[in-house]
Amino acid sequence: MTKRFSKRDVLKGAGALGLSAFAVRVAAAPAAEAVTPALIEAAKKEGKLSFYTAMDLQFAERLGKAFEAKFSGIVVRVERSGAERVFSRIGQEYSSNIHAVDVVNTADQAHCIIWKQNGWLAPYLPEEVVQHFDKRYYDPEGLHVTTRILISPIAYNTSLVKKEDAPKSFKDLLDPKWVGKLVKAHPAYSGTIMNATFEIARDLGWDYFEKLAKQNVMQVQSATDTPKRISLGERAVMVDGAGYLVIRYKEAGQPVEIIYPEEGTPLATGPSAVFKAAPNPNAARLFHNWMHSREAQQMIVDSARQYSPHGQTVEKPGVRKLADIKLMKEDPEGVHAQAEAVKKRYAEIFKV
Amino acid sequence: MTTAIPATPAPAPRKFGIDLSKPILLAFAVILCGLIVMPLSWLVVYAFTDKNGAFTVGNFDRLVSDAAYLDPLLTTFALATLSALICCVVAAPMGWLVARTDMPLRRTVRILVTASFVTPPFLGAIAWELLAAPNSGLLNQLFREITGAPADAHLLNIYSFSGLVFVISCYTFPYVFVLVANALDRTPGDLEDASAILGGKTWDTARRITIPLALPAVLAGALVAFLQAMTLFGSPAILAMPAGFHTITTKIWSLFQFPPKPELAAAASLPLLVLTVILLRAEHMVLGRRGYSVVGGKNSESRIVRLGGWRWVMLAAAMLVLMCPVFLPYFALLNASFSRVASHLVSLGNFTLQNVRFVFFELSATQGALRNTFILGTLAATAGTILALVISYVTTRQAVTGYRVLGFLATAPAAIPGIVLGVGLFFTYTRPPFVLYGTLWILLIAFVTLAMPAAYQQLQSAFRSVHPELEDASRILGATRLRALWQITAPLLRTSVIATWCFIFVGVIRELSAAIMLFTSDTKVLSVLIYDLNESGDLAAISVLGLLMLVITFSVVALANSLRGGNARRNVAVG
Numbered sequence: 001m002t003k004r005f006s007k008r009d010v011l012k013g014a015g016a017l018g019l020s021a022f023a024v025r026v027a028a029a030p031a032a033e034a035v036t037p038a039l040i041e042a043a044k045k046e047g048k049l050s051f052y053t054a055m056d057l058q059f060a061e062r063l064g065k066a067f068e069a070k071f072s073g074i075v076v077r078v079e080r081s082g083a084e085r086v087f088s089r090i091g092q093e094y095s096s097n098i099h100a101v102d103v104v105n106t107a108d109q110a111h112c113i114i115w116k117q118n119g120w121l122a123p124y125l126p127e128e129v130v131q132h133f134d135k136r137y138y139d140p141e142g143l144h145v146t147t148r149i150l151i152s153p154i155a156y157n158t159s160l161v162k163k164e165d166a167p168k169s170f171k172d173l174l175d176p177k178w179v180g181k182l183v184k185a186h187p188a189y190s191g192t193i194m195n196a197t198f199e200i201a202r203d204l205g206w207d208y209f210e211k212l213a214k215q216n217v218m219q220v221q222s223a224t225d226t227p228k229r230i231s232l233g234e235r236a237v238m239v240d241g242a243g244y245l246v247i248r249y250k251e252a253g254q255p256v257e258i259i260y261p262e263e264g265t266p267l268a269t270g271p272s273a274v275f276k277a278a279p280n281p282n283a284a285r286l287f288h289n290w291m292h293s294r295e296a297q298q299m300i301v302d303s304a305r306q307y308s309p310h311g312q313t314v315e316k317p318g319v320r321k322l323a324d325i326k327l328m329k330e331d332p333e334g335v336h337a338q339a340e341a342v343k344k345r346y347a348e349i350f351k352v
Numbered sequence: 353m354t355t356a357i358p359a360t361p362a363p364a365p366r367k368f369g370i371d372l373s374k375p376i377l378l379a380f381a382v383i384l385c386g387l388i389v390m391p392l393s394w395l396v397v398y399a400f401t402d403k404n405g406a407f408t409v410g411n412f413d414r415l416v417s418d419a420a421y422l423d424p425l426l427t428t429f430a431l432a433t434l435s436a437l438i439c440c441v442v443a444a445p446m447g448w449l450v451a452r453t454d455m456p457l458r459r460t461v462r463i464l465v466t467a468s469f470v471t472p473p474f475l476g477a478i479a480w481e482l483l484a485a486p487n488s489g490l491l492n493q494l495f496r497e498i499t500g501a502p503a504d505a506h507l508l509n510i511y512s513f514s515g516l517v518f519v520i521s522c523y524t525f526p527y528v529f530v531l532v533a534n535a536l537d538r539t540p541g542d543l544e545d546a547s548a549i550l551g552g553k554t555w556d557t558a559r560r561i562t563i564p565l566a567l568p569a570v571l572a573g574a575l576v577a578f579l580q581a582m583t584l585f586g587s588p589a590i591l592a593m594p595a596g597f598h599t600i601t602t603k604i605w606s607l608f609q610f611p612p613k614p615e616l617a618a619a620a621s622l623p624l625l626v627l628t629v630i631l632l633r634a635e636h637m638v639l640g641r642r643g644y645s646v647v648g649g650k651n652s653e654s655r656i657v658r659l660g661g662w663r664w665v666m667l668a669a670a671m672l673v674l675m676c677p678v679f680l681p682y683f684a685l686l687n688a689s690f691s692r693v694a695s696h697l698v699s700l701g702n703f704t705l706q707n708v709r710f711v712f713f714e715l716s717a718t719q720g721a722l723r724n725t726f727i728l729g730t731l732a733a734t735a736g737t738i739l740a741l742v743i744s745y746v747t748t749r750q751a752v753t754g755y756r757v758l759g760f761l762a763t764a765p766a767a768i769p770g771i772v773l774g775v776g777l778f779f780t781y782t783r784p785p786f787v788l789y790g791t792l793w794i795l796l797i798a799f800v801t802l803a804m805p806a807a808y809q810q811l812q813s814a815f816r817s818v819h820p821e822l823e824d825a826s827r828i829l830g831a832t833r834l835r836a837l838w839q840i841t842a843p844l845l846r847t848s849v850i851a852t853w854c855f856i857f858v859g860v861i862r863e864l865s866a867a868i869m870l871f872t873s874d875t876k877v878l879s880v881l882i883y884d885l886n887e888s889g890d891l892a893a894i895s896v897l898g899l900l901m902l903v904i905t906f907s908v909v910a911l912a913n914s915l916r917g918g919n920a921r922r923n924v925a926v927g
Contacts, residue, residue: 050873057890061714077716079873081884088610093872096782098790100873160503181504186593188609189887218511218594225889232695234488254693340611347420347606352593 030123030142032130035289040071042282048075049283052090053105054083054191054270055148056224056245059304066299067290074283082222083107083191083270087114094120099277102284103291105147107223107270108191109332110339112144115273122276126289128310133292137269137309144273145292148300149307149322152196152223152266154259155246160236169262170204173212173239180216183235186352188343189221196223196240196266198335198342199328204263206345212239213349231256240266244305247319251305260320264328269309380742381754384761387801391776392625392764398618398779411619421620424598427513428582431599434517435581436574439525444570446670447532452562453657455666461674462533468677469526470905472862472879474586475898476523477510478886479681481590482688482895484508484515488695490684511595519587522677524580527806528573531813535569536562538817541655554657572809575631576766579805582624583769585865586879590886600624601769601865608869614775621772628766682902688895707892711900715893720874721881725861726904728792728877732799733856737849739800740807745837748815749823759808766805774798774869790872798866803856810855814848815841854912858905 033039043049053060057080064076081089083106090101106112115121116139125142137146154173156166160181167173173182187194200208218235220226226241231254238246243265246258272291278284290296297310307322315321335342402408415421446465450458468476483491486506495507509515543565547557588599598606600620607617659666688694692704711718740762747759765773777798781788788794818841826836842849864879871880878901885894 052873057715057885057888057893058710061710061716064716065714075716077720077873079717081887084609085887088608088612089873091610092612093790096789098872100790188606217596219596220594220889222888225887228889228891229488232485232488232693234485234695343609351423351596352598 029140030125032125032127033285033289034127035286035293039282039286039289043071043280043286044073044283046280046283047073048077049102049278049280049287050077050079050100051103051105051287052079052086052101054086054107055080055105055304056242062303063291063296063299066296067287070290070295071286074286076287082189083111084187084189084194087111087191090115094118099275099279101275102278102280103272103274103288105270105272105291106191107150107268108194108335109146109269109271109330110194110336111191112139112271112273113332113336116141116143120275120277122274122278122281122285124274124285124288126292128289128294129292132294132311133309134311144271145288146269146309147272147291148270148304149309150192150223150268150270151243151307151322151325151327152192152240152268153243153246154237154239154261155227155230155241155243155256156237156259157230157233157235158255158257160233160255163257166257166259167237167261168259170200170208170239171263173215173237174208178215178237181236182212182215182239183218183220183226183229183237184212184239184350185223185226185241186219186221187346190223191270192223192242192266192268193240194339194342195268195330195335196328197346198331198338199264199266201342201345202331202334203328206349209346209349213351217350219350219352227256247305251318260325262326264326267327267330269330270306380739380746381758383739384743384758387797387804388761388764390780391773391801392768394779395618395621395768395772395776398615399622401615403615411615412622414616415619415623420598421603421616424600424603425620425623427597428600431513431517431520431588432578432582435520435524436578438517438521439528439577440570440574442521442673443525443528443573444532444566446673447529447569448536448562448566449666449670451533451536452655453659453663453666455659455663455670457667461667461670464674464678465526465529466909467906468523468674469530470858470862470902470909471523471677471681472586472864472882472898472901473520473523473584474590474864474879474883474886475685475894475901476677476681477519477587477590478882478891478894478898479684480510480515480519480522482684482694482891483680484510485695486511490687490695490697491680493695511591513595513597516588516591516595516599518676519591520581520584523587524577524584525677527576527580528570531569531573531576532566535566535813539565544655548655569813572813576806576809578631579628579766582627583766583865585769585771585868586862586883589864589883601771604769605771605865605868608771608775614779617772617775621769624772625764625768628764685895685898688891689899691892694891694895707896711893711896717876717881717884718897721876721878722900724792724795724875725878728795728799729857729860729908731796732803732860733853735796736800736803736807736856737853740804740811740852741845741849743804744808744812744815745841748812749820759812762808763805765801770798770802770863770865770867771869773801774866777801777866778869789870790875792875794870795867795875795877798870799856799860799863802863802866803859806859807852807856810852811845811848814845818844850912850915854909857908861901861905 051064060078060080064078067076068074086104086106090104093100121143123142125138129138129145154167185193187197217239220229223240223242224245226238227245227249229235230238231249243258246256249256272288274284274288294310294312297308297313300306300308301313302316305319399411400407400409402410449455450461483489486492486509487504489508491508492506495501496505543561544557547561583601585601585605588602592599592602604617604620607613687698689707690703691698692702696702743758743762747755777794778789781794822840823836826840827833831839861878864883867877867880868883871877878897882894882897
C-alpha cells in the first residue's frame with residue numbers, strides 16, 4: 001500500500017489530541033487509492049467480479065455494462081435482491097466458508113456495522129471519495145462508502161387519484177377512503193423499507209402502523225416493487241418505496257406522481273464495500289473505485305435518478321433537491337440495534 | 353450411515369451367474385438413507401434443541417401457542433384439503449373422458465394437461481397476477497370494459513385465500529389426472545365387457561367395475577394432490593404475502609431470514625411429516641386389499657364409451673378447465689413479454705422487444721441460470737429414475753426383507769416441504785465430511801430427493817400392474833433376477849420409465865422451494881432467478897424467462913414422446 005497522506009488526513013490528524021493519536025489515526029485510515037494501470041491489469045487478469053446489490057435490477061445491470069465497456073475483459077455479474085435478503089445471503093454463504101461476493105451495495109447502513117464487526121470488509125478508499133465525498137458518507141477506516149442516497153416517499157397513480165385528492169401526509173393515508181387502495185413494501189426484504197419503518201415508528205409511533213394495517217394494505221416485498229404496482233394501476237397509492245423509480249416512471253410517461261409527506265420523508269443511504277475475502281480482489285477494488293468516480297456517480301443521478309454523495313455531480317432537473325426535502329433522520333446504530341424487533345413487530349401487525 | 357436390511361434366506365443357487373441383486377439393493381438403501389435420513393435427522397435434532405444446543409420441547413410450545421405459527425398451519429391444512437378436493441372433482445372425470453370415451457381431441461387434451469403439469473406453479477401464480485390482480489388484471493379490466501363497472505370494482509381477486517386455492521389447484525390437478533387416466537388406460541376391458549354381457553347397464557358397469565378399478569388411482573391422486581398443495585412454496589410465495597397471510601411453507605421460509613431460527617422451522621415442519629405418515633398409512637389401509645394386477649400375460653383392448661351428442665359438450669367442458677392452467681396464463685405471459693406495460697394489451701403502439709433484449713443481453717444472471725438448470729435437470733432425472741426404479745421393484749416384489757423401510761423412505765420426502773429439506777440438506781452438507789454447499793451437487797441431491805416420492809409412486813404403480821408371472825417365467829427358465837428385470841419387466845415399463853424421467857426433469861425446472869435455500873450466486877437456477885425478479889416486481893422479465901422455461905420443458909417432453917411413441921403399441925400388444 002502506498003504511503004500517501006492527503007491534506008484531509010493530515011488535517012484530521014492535526015485536529016486530534018496529540019502525536020500518539022495522530023499515529024493511531026494514520027494506522028486506521030487507509031491512503032486514498034487511485035486507479036493505477038497495475039490495478040487495471042490485475043483486474044483484467046481476474047476477468048470477472050460478482051456484485052451483490054439491492055439496486056433496482058435495470059440500473060444495476062446498466063452500471064455493470066458501463067463498467068464492462070470501460071474496462072473491457074472484466075465481466076460483472078449482478079446478484080440483485082432486496083437489501084435484507086442480500087444481507088442474509090452473504091451471512092449464509094460466509095458462515096459456510098463460501099466467499100463468492102466481491103463488492104456489495106446495500107440500502108441499509110446497519111449491515112455495514114455488522115460486517116465491520118465481523119471483520120469481513122477490506123479497507124479501501126477510492127481517491128475521489130476522499131476528495132469529493134463529505135466525511136459522513138464514508139467510514140473513517142475506509143471499510144465502506146455511501147454510493148447512493150435514497151428516499152422512501154409516498155406516491156400515487158394520477159389516473160386513479162386526482163391531484164387535489166392525493167394524500168399529503170402519512171396521517172392522510174389513515175382516511176377510510178384509502179381502504180384497499182394502498183400498497184406497501186416489507187422491511188424484512190428491503191433495506192430502504194427497514195430504515196423507513198424504523199424512522200416512521202420512531203417519529204409517528206407504532207400505533208401508526210397498527211392503524212395503517214386496518215386499511216387492507218397490499219403487501220409486497222421490495223421497495224422497487226411498490227412504484228411498479230402504482231404504475232400498473234394495481235393500487236392507487238404507495239405508502240413507501242423507491243422514490244427514484246417513481247421519478248423514472250414519470251419521466252417515461254407513466255401516470256405516477258411523488259409526494260413528500262408532511263411528517264418528513266424517510267431516508268436511507270446505500271453503502272458499498274469490498275470484501276476482504278473477495279475472490280477477485282483487484283476487479284473488486286477497480287469496480288468499487290469506479291463506482292464512486294464522477295462518471296458512475298453521474299449515472300446514479302441521471303440514469304438511476306437517485307441522489308449522489310459525490311460533490312461534483314450535477315443535478316438533473318425534474319426532481320426536488322435533497323436539501324429542499326424535509327427528511328426523517330437516518331439512524332444506522334438504531335436500526336442495527338432494533339432490526340429484529342422491527343421485523344417482529346411489523347409481522348405481528350401486518351400478519352406477513 | 354448404516355441400515356440393517358436383513359437378507360432373505362438365499363434361494364437355492366441357480367446354475368449360471370451370480371445374483372448381484374442383493375448387494376445392489378443394499379447399496380441403493382444406503383444411498384436413500386444419505387438422501388433422506390440424514391437431513392431428516394438434522395431436522396429432528398433442531399426441532400428438539402434450543403439455541404444453546406440443549407434438549408427442549410419449547411419450540412413446539414411456541415408453535416401451538418403463538419398465532420403467528422398456528423394460523424399458517426391451519427391455513428395450509430385448509431388450502432391443501434380444498435385443493436385436493438377440487439383436483440379430484442375436476443381431474444378424475446377428465447381422466448375418464450380421455451381414457452374411456454370417444455370424446456374428440458382426447459390426445460390434445462392429454463397434451464394440454466401435460467402442459468399444465470409442466471408449468472411451474474410460481475410462474476402460473478405470476479401469470480394469474482397479470483390476469484386477476486383486482487385492478488390491473490387483464491380479466492378484471494375486461495370485466496369493467498364489458499359491464500361498465502367503476503374503476504375499483506373487480507370480478508376476481510387473486511390476492512386472496514380462494515385465489516391461492518384456485519391457482520394451486522390449476523397446477524396440482526394434473527397429478528390426479530395422470531394417475532386416473534393411466535390407471536384406466538391399463539385396465540383392460542374384459543371386466544367391463546363381462547358386465548355388459550351379463551346385462552349390466554352403462555351406469556351399473558361404471559359403478560361396479562370402472563369406478564372401483566379407478567378408485568385406487570383417484571385416492572392416490574388425492575393424496576398426492578394434498579401433499580403437493582401442502583408442501584408447495586412457489587404459489588404461496590407469490591400470492592400469500594400480497595393477500596396478507598402466511599402458509600406454513602412461506603412461514604418457514606421467513607424463519608430463515610436473518611436472524612435465522614432453524615429450530616422453529618424444524619419444529620414447524622415435523623407436524624407435516626407426521627400428518628403425511630398418517631395419510632400414507634390411511635392410503636395403505638384403503639388400498640391394501642385392492643391390489644389389482646390388470647396387466648397380465650393375457651390382455652385385451654379397453655372399452656370405449658360412446659358419448660353421442662355429449663362428446664362436444666364434454667370437450668367444451670374440458671377446454672374450459674384447461675383455460676385456467678394453460679391458455680389464459682400463457683397468453684398473459686406472452687402479452688407481458690412484448691408489451692411496454694405488463695397490464696396493457698399489446699398493440700402496435702405498445703409492442704416492444706426491450707424485455708427480450710433485457711433478459712438475453714443485459715441480465716447478467718440469465719446464462720448461468722440456464723446452464724445450471726439444464727445440467728441439474730438432466731442429472732437429477734437420470735439418477736432419480738434409476739433410484740425410483742430399483743426401489744419400486746424392491747417394494748412391489750418384496751424382494752428384500754425390510755422393503756417397507758425403503759418404500760417409506762422413498763415416500764417420506766413428500767412430507768417435507770422442499771424448503772425444510774433444503775435446510776436439512778444445508779446442515780448436512782455444509783460440514784465435513786461432505787461439504788457440498790455452494791456446488792451443484794447439493795441441489796442435485798435435493799432435486800432427486802424431492803422427485804423421489806412421485807417418481808416412486810409412478811413406477812410402483814407401473815410395477816404393480818405388471819404381474820410377476822412374467823418375471824417368474826423368466827426366472828424359472830434360469831435367468832437371474834436382474835436378467836429377468838432387464839429382459840421382461842424393463843421393456844414393459846419403458847413408457848413409465850421415460851415418463852418418469854421427463855417427470856423429474858420438469859420437476860427440477862419447476863422446483864423453487866429447496867433451491868431457494870441451497871443456491872449460491874454461482875449455482876443459481878432459473879426458478880430462483882424468477883423468484884428474485886418477482887421480489888422486485890419485474891413482471892416483463894419474468895414473462896420472457898417464463899416462456900423460455902416453458903419452451904425448454906416442452907422440447908424435452910416432445911422429445912421423450914417421440915422416443916416412446918414407437919414402443920407404445922408394443923407394450924399394449926405384449927401377451
